[in-house]
Amino acid sequence: METGSHVKPNACVEESNYSNKPHLDASQNKTFLTDQHETCIDGCTTTAIPPACPTAMGSSDCTSHCDLCKVDELQVEAVGFCINCTDFLCRNCLLNHTKIKVTRSHTILQGENLPTDPEPIIAVRKLVKCDIHPEYDIKFVCAEHSTTICAMCLTDQHRMCTFQKISELKEEYRRKEATVKANLLDVHQRIEEFKLNRDKYIGTIEAQQKQVISEAQGFAQQLIEKIVTLTTKVEDTVNGHLDKEISTTKESLRDADKLFQEIKKITVLFEAAQQYGNSEECVLASRHIDHKVKEIFRKISLLESHEDKHISLEKNVQLHKLDTICYVTLLGTKQQPGKENASDEVMEQLQINERDDSKLNITTRECGTSCDLSVLKCNKEVQTVDADAQSTSEAMLVKSPDQSNPPLIKRPYIDRTVLPNASTCKISSTNDSLNCFVTAIVTLHNGKTLIADRNNKKIKLLSKEFVVLEEYSLSGCPIDMCVADQHVYVCCLNERKLLRFMISGDGRLIQASGYATLYWPVSLSSFDDKVLVLCFKHDSVLDTIRKENVIIEIRNRSKLDASFTKQDENGHHKYIDYAKRIMTIDSYSILLAENERVSCYSIDQAEDDVSVRKWYYTNHGQNILQNARGVALDKEGNVYICGETSNNVHQVSSKNYRKGKVIITNINKPFSVCVDSANDRLIVGCCNDNYIHVFNFQRLC
Template identity: 20%
Template sequence: MATLKLEAEDGPCCPICLEQFNVPRQLPCAHSFCEKCLQSHITAEADKRENLKYVKCPVCRNSASPANKERPVREWATLFPVSSVLQSILPAKTKVDRLCDACNNEGVSASAEVFCVVCKESMCGDCLKAHRKLKMLKDHTVISVEELACNAEHVMKLAEGFTCSEHHGEDIKYYCKDHKLPCCGTCFFRGHKNCSNVIDLKEELPALLCENKPAETIADMKKIESHLKKFMEMNEFSINNLDKQVNGLTAEIRKIRKEINEVLDKLEESVKTEGNRIYKEEVIRIQDENHQCLSLIHAVRNSHYLFEAVDKYGSNLQKFLMGEKMKSQLHSYYNLVGEKYEKTETIRFGLQLAPSIKSMLSVSFSELGKVATTAISNTVPLGCLQRAAKDCRVERVDVIDLKIPTGNIPWYTGVTFLPGDRVMLADYNNKQCILLSSSYQFIASHTLTVYPWNICLLDDQEVAVSLYNKNKIQILSVIGDIIRPVRTITTKYNCNGIAAAGKGKMVVNGYCGDYKSQWSLINTRGEEQCTHQYDSTDYNYLNYIALNNAKTRVYVNVCANNSLLCFDMYGRKLFTYSPDNLRGTTGIALDTYDNIYILGKDSNNLHQLSSDGSVQQVVNKEVSSCSWAICIHQSKDILIITNTSDERTKLLIYELK
């Protein structure tokens, strides 16, 4: 049976069709696709969801909206911009005519003849005439589309800066260090004018570029591609091994055939048929996985080509902005690779025979035996999936006094980031969840019937809240400023700590009696997939739990023992961290490099560990006995700690540098 092959590196390819681009359309996340492929994806999304308002990127699943959502869905792909950089580095035979942007926005397809350097739009002959009639536009510099498509260097020189993905046509001018977010003038006035550290990119660009390391980013992309190729090689080996095992089954049957003749003939035919059926199904499944890997490889490679072109020919502003976007892509790439390694399984065949071989002749062939399959997880060293370790210096940048309308003094025992840099808090004392804006201002609240403890983000629109001492988890939807209950999950024991485990799964932990606590992997229906117990000395309600980025390690705190425990997904303890200067362990969080951060509320410090449990630094006098929950923004290296006392409630905001 034919298998997927990775073609030679002959230029950027569409991650969907795996062919060279035909009209590359670029989404705000910087992933590009053929126009027809993107439209097919959008149409498929529209078939699944009514009143489609956005589409998810086929690679990273980030949301993207067209410039004009009122246009028919069948035209959405044409509303996303053509990637001029990718277009310029494609082989000549794959280049296509550019369309007039103005006509295209009106639903009319007209070939572009020129490109306005000032307006940054392609125009047909008629639009060019109208353009020159306006006094304020007639002096704009225009060039032919043939000249525009000549090379990447020329394209980058014409486009000095990138425009804002949220506010069409506005140039990126500022950079908010508080949120690590590039923004245009509108972004600044709407969401960042009260931030304490917003800089003008033209003035600070040289300093920011010093922090960017293009070589490291490109090396990480090549490493991702290497991992995906290795995954494909493992699957190719599995296919060959499956073939050998199926043939081995028939050989085993032939050895027994001397005693059971006619009956074993029937059994051989049955086993071979069943084995071949399973073999074909597994081959199809594995080839589908390889197709996904190949698609992701092309996405990584396209990012690589795009980043190299910007780094080689772009301005300093372009290099910086693209570097920021690539860092965000790397995080999603590592998580996708981690998921694939974690779920890699190999089918093994075995022949199950009836207990009494001598009595086989008196048994019908269907009772003699059948093909038995066992899925065995391939063990992959965790180190090969991790990004290179990086020490992150913790630096406090702000203290936010929260002024939220409540009855009792709030006690924020849980915190998590939401899409759009918003924040959600679990307020134990007032039995409610609080929604904050990206500038940490109160937006909305939702009252629960019982006390919440911890909170985690499940997907773009849902969060899970553990309900203290109730053996229940509340799922909430957060759409815009509206918080609504979706469903309630019942658990087998009191779950307090909770963390998302990807694809509709969570890990939870809590006290289960007899001086024992336990952690479990459950799905969003409450079904347990594995459960593991550990010693917790006494009743311990201060439970928190976290996972590494690859979802292969689980970290839990034992407050009574002043310790942090690390387990693999099979429940095997990998290490214990329990130094003398860590007392009263509470919240746990991990950054994108799998550095571990744990609060010591009674020792008044924050401990930072590497992924193997070795201490990197201890930040003293930064937290107090009022500090409980901690979370980290996975793409912006912002760390938040909740702090509640009788006098005030606040968020401590840190940067990881």
């Protein structure tokens, strides 16, 4: 604040042209007023300043009023402002302010210097007041505690400290005043530049949005055109097969017509010989006819040996796995803020603030990050997102922050191992009468886990940390369950029915009406929005390793959509009789756990029999599989099988069944398994065990 704007102690008090001018003589005060001049007792005289115009005090329609007169509910126009008291003063209060001994040394602003907004001045005054003793001003700086103190603080708590008076720092302030002003200007300029940069960034990313959407639409159009081309190719192939078979069949028909005409002639010859010929002619005719008939038999046998063919379609693209045609990513490039122009003090403060901000989980830390939208296209040949392609795409998204270092590549599940130290989470509760026997595990969309406890006839809902939240008692022993159409389906041992639970909005289970079944269900799997059920035709013991008369059903709630049995001709699919678990691979394939092997079969809802076995996985080398039970599938199409008796868990690729291994060894009687792909972990439940075992996958190479 410039000294010209201050009114020093004993300075002249300026007069305004009032109609009734007050007059004070020297005996009453050091200051007296005349018509046009203000004369102090020391003899100095200044020209009176007229009242501040409205524009000097603020807007043209706003006038400041005396704060002291407001106490008496008076609206008197202010002509001065006391910096020390932070009050507006009218003419009379201003005169009294200069008379009183306590306030006569205060600094008064008048005329053009009258502030329009007193808040900054009030804020400055607050800085001067001591936080501990608000009635005292700050006068000292404690060097040992790096804090400002008043005289009372110095007496009470800092008597032994080294201190320095604020007044002694004026020269240091004057030296740094220019630097502080320059830093303020720099910060102001940087904020303006940041705002301009952010406005430009919004325009850039909006343009990138349009470009990315256009590219995605163009890529989708290419896919459509490619699909149309491939469809035309399929149609041409089908037409070619059809033309070939029709041509061959018509040629066979023509040959059959010729044979028919020939047999008619022979028949006429035979009848004529019988009617008109003598014995010799009959013998010769008979020999001739017998020879011709044998020749016709040979020809018709050749025609009949032609194998009838049927045109079938094998879908290479699994639509339910085609989740995306491209990946949209935000690739950030961290911009370094321009701190090089800041002073050392400002740099030090900014660094302190950065260290403080790094401790907070706030999104504003990224406000200086520029991002580019990019599209990673996939399925260029209109193929299913297979494990290798998907893992490669994911690998491209997992990058090291330092681009100079090689990127961390996310490996496919089939190439990963599990970490040796598994977490064991207790799932038993105080009201359990027996040890838990986990026969099924499923993860819900909200991240919670549901387990079936066979021994205690319950299903239990676990939190994300595998803490038991709720229990649901059942009439029988649950042996399997699945989630389909936003419902949980459960089958129990020796019960011909399916139980159904609805999933509420908060993730709790609400029991809904179940429905009876014709046979005994022993295993369930979701099939689109339906349920795939493995049933025994006769009540039997699930734990035995013996043949069962099995049937497979697809149920849309209580409605039976399809039913399959094994093919009996020539003993096909004899291993189906040993099936104890079922799982859906895709809309056309199922997996059956069959004691010492698991097999993948094709199914067609238009047929009654389980169709061709596509592949199977069984014991080989040291990878022993005995009493296959729980099965699970990860997002890349790899299958996990529990060997209850072999005490291990196997992993095999459904795309290349020769690629399999034992992923978990030396685990006591594993019966159920679940893959939590969202958290890269494998969850295993065992027989008569009060825990579930959580194995984390090795994520990166």
